[in-house]
Amino acid sequence: MNRSLKALGLIALITLFASCKKDDGADVTPPRDYTVQYAAEKVQIEEYMQTHYMTVDANFNVTFDTLVAGSGHVSIWDQTDYPKISKNVYSVAEANVPLYTLYYIVLQQGVGIAPTRADNVKVAYRGQLFDGTQFDYNPLGETPLNLSGTIEGWQEIIPMFRPGVYVDEPGSPNPPSYQNYGAGVMFVPSGLAYYNSGSGNVGAYEPLIFSFKLHAAEYLDADSDGILNINERESEFSDPFYYNTDKDKGDVTLDHTVAYKDGYAPNYLDPDDDDDGFSTQLELIDPDTDEEYPSFEAIRTNICSDTGTIKVHLDPTCHPE
Structure with missing residues (x-):
């Protein structure tokens, strides 16, 4: 460049x-x-x-x-x-x-x-x-x-x-x-x-x-967690710096400067997006097939608890077997 x-x-x-x-x-x-x-x-x-x-x-x-x-x-x-x-x-x-x-x-x-x-x-x-x-x-x-x-x-x-x-x-x-x-x-x-x-x-x-x-x-995967950066933001055109779903922060959008001062990385730089002790990559296995989900859209919701439409890798109650 x-x-x-x-x-x-x-x-x-x-x-x-x-x-x-x-x-x-x-x-x-x-x-x-x-x-x-x-x-x-x-x-x-x-x-x-x-x-x-x-x-x-x-x-x-x-x-x-x-x-x-x-x-x-x-x-x-x-x-x-x-x-x-x-x-x-x-x-x-x-x-x-x-x-x-x-x-x-x-x-x-x-x-x-x-x-x-x-x-x-x-x-x-x-x-x-x-x-x-x-x-x-x-x-x-x-x-x-x-x-x-x-x-x-x-x-x-x-x-x-x-x-x-x-x-x-x-x-x-x-x-x-x-x-x-x-x-x-x-x-x-x-x-x-x-x-x-x-x-x-x-x-x-x-x-x-x-x-x-x-x-x-x-389209890259900055934290090598199996999810592309474009899928670790709230919506198209939103900045991934501002999206953090660690469990003790809740499912909220954070100012990235506050998040970093508190020691939290946004999802696209965090290999454990829900901070449950299991890497995001390990949570991308479909329990019904024991295979990786074929696409981001295919990642399941609501298979561990009643959490609305949250995907499994963002659900701190959902852990790999």
Whole structure:
């Protein structure tokens, strides 16, 4: 992956490193106060969206230009051709405390299953600064990268889209391509990017703009418990960081920062999802056949106690024989 997608910092439980890292011995400016810095950048991001317009071609390539009065163009902020969405998120870094508002534009939603922040993806993208400088460009998006090794802005926004379909028609003169992929634009404050460290042509405290196309996704099992990450979240587009069903927490959604302070991992990083002393993998055996359930959908409910619709691996009263 490119230098511009290095991780800002990952929690110890999933230290999955990007293939490129900061240069050893590089000078790092002492960090500014996160809350003060973000307040200034939020104004900058919103002002940019209100004073610039975007042009989108048939292949969802995006260009940005300054809005001129009387030109007939509509600002990014006010345009209605594509949904403008905001997502409120916290950083996983303990010292990074602001509640961030991440703005993004949906150019096309995509048709596959949305990945999680711990899955592999193929993404074509362009990264630029707010002065228009392009600092990174990957027009093909053929190299898989793990989202957990990217900046936090990517980990939050890419999973809000679905991948496309790979098309290779035998005998066709056209090269293979991806179709119906998710495509969008994200505006990332530096606190969810490189903050005071910078990266390559990105300086310290630089908010970033990415236009991107989510071509493909590979769905992984981060904790090797037999259940894919995409099945260890509450619903599609929800963040698996926030889903934890350990028995002493109840079947509830937790703020991941609280969960980690208390020593609890979310389900997708927890090999014993109901904290009953038996690994999730051991609980995925159908007692009627003594074989593994053939799919996540096939995992039984209500075979040990009257627990509603909870699946057996989330039921602390249900243990393997």
